[in-house]
Amino acid sequence: xxxxxxxxxxxxxLNLAQRSIYGVMDSTLKAEGLPPLxxxxxxxxxxxxxxxxxxxxxxxxxxLFEQSNLSRLLRRMIGEGLLEESVxxxxxxxxxLRITAKGCQVRKQMWMxxxxxxxxxxxxxxxxxxxxxxxxxxxxxxxx
Amino acid sequence: xxxxxxxxxxxxxLNLAQRSIYGVMDSTLKAEGLPPLxxxxxxxxxxxxxxxxxxxxxxxxxxLFEQSNLSRLLRRMIGEGLLEESVxxxxxxxxxLRITAKGCQVRKQMWMxxxxxxxxxxxxxxxxxxxxxxxxxxxxxxxx
DNA sequence: GCCAGATAGATGCATATTCATCTAACAGCC
DNA sequence: GGCTGTTAGATGAATATGCATCTATCTGGC
Numbered sequence: 001x002x003x004x005x006x007x008x009x010x011x012x013x014l015n016l017a018q019r020s021i022y023g024v025m026d027s028t029l030k031a032e033g034l035p036p037l038x039x040x041x042x043x044x045x046x047x048x049x050x051x052x053x054x055x056x057x058x059x060x061x062x063x064l065f066e067q068s069n070l071s072r073l074l075r076r077m078i079g080e081g082l083l084e085e086s087v088x089x090x091x092x093x094x095x096x097l098r099i100t101a102k103g104c105q106v107r108k109q110m111w112m113x114x115x116x117x118x119x120x121x122x123x124x125x126x127x128x129x130x131x132x133x134x135x136x137x138x139x140x141x142x143x144x
Numbered sequence: 145x146x147x148x149x150x151x152x153x154x155x156x157x158l159n160l161a162q163r164s165i166y167g168v169m170d171s172t173l174k175a176e177g178l179p180p181l182x183x184x185x186x187x188x189x190x191x192x193x194x195x196x197x198x199x200x201x202x203x204x205x206x207x208l209f210e211q212s213n214l215s216r217l218l219r220r221m222i223g224e225g226l227l228e229e230s231v232x233x234x235x236x237x238x239x240x241l242r243i244t245a246k247g248c249q250v251r252k253q254m255w256m257x258x259x260x261x262x263x264x265x266x267x268x269x270x271x272x273x274x275x276x277x278x279x280x281x282x283x284x285x286x287x288x
Numbered sequence: 289g290c291c292a293g294a295t296a297g298a299t300g301c302a303t304a305t306t307c308a309t310c311t312a313a314c315a316g317c318c
Numbered sequence: 319g320g321c322t323g324t325t326a327g328a329t330g331a332a333t334a335t336g337c338a339t340c341t342a343t344c345t346g347g348c
Contacts, residue, residue, distance in 0.1 A: 136270070
């Protein structure tokens with residue numbers, strides 16, 4: 001069944017909003033000499049996992065990474081000294097990732113830029129909408 | 145100024161929704177042996193422009209393409225016989241793009257898949273929200 | 289134990305993307 | 319006309335991505 005004009009407009013708006021804002025944020029970070037936005041997702045996911053560490057395949061799902069893509073990104077990040085990996089002893093195919101002190105520091109530096117950018121781009125909704133509601137609405141679209 | 149939890153949640157939801165839905169759509173098209181989603185944007189923009197044609201730099205802005213990226217994408221699409229280009233006579237640096245019969249046909253084939261996917265993914269909002277409102281809210285975020 | 293899947297992650301190769309730079313054409317000024 | 323700066327688009331080289339395939343390990347059935 002074909003979409004209504006309103007559904008199509010929503011899809012177009014969703015794409016334009018995400019793409020344009022993401023683009024601005026990513027280039028601002030780059031201009032500050034910091035790593036791309038996607039690195040932040042990884043650092044933050046692993047930092048929140050604390051000492052338990054995090055396994056690549058878990059991140060793959062929650063952050064929507066292509067497997068091979070994540071595999072290589074992690075290698076780069078380990079190479080930069082932001083992460084460290086160890087063998088997961090209960091299943092020796094697996095790896096466990098932990099963030100290093102340098103990784104924490106870089107994440108904080110990124111947040112100094114990234115945080116304000118989120119506020120800047122997310123605050124100006126028309127007064128009749130709460131960010132929370134729009135987030136709920138968007139999340140309701142994720143599932144099928 | 146740092147973001148509130150709600151602003152951050154909105155930004156995360158915006159990314160997850162766009163990325164996950166886009167991913168599903170793009171791979172469905174591929175599975176049907178059709179070109180990627182981004183080709184649709186180009187075909188549709190040019191088809192709507194009719195005989196007047198469209199210039200690359202105009203598309204660059206409205207569809208948020210990287211200049212070099214669009215340049216090469218257009219070359220591929222011309223190579224596939226979906227578009228044709230001619231020199232823009234009023235400014236001979238420029239090009240004018242027009243869609244071919246084959247291009248129209250491919251766009252229609254893509255729409256047979258793409259249209260229903262938009263409906264499928266955009267219809268199930270909680271009843272208190274209209275797609276139109278959410279689109280307005282998202283569009284209001286685009287500007288800064 | 290042994291075999292047939294399944295799963296975690298790595299990798300080769302083709303393709304796409306980015307960045308910086310280049311060329312050609314234009315526009316304004318003297 | 320000649321010069322300077324700007325803009326449209328192309329391109330080389332480095333990097334990233336996607337896809338298919340590979341290896342190693344695990345799991346379950348027998």
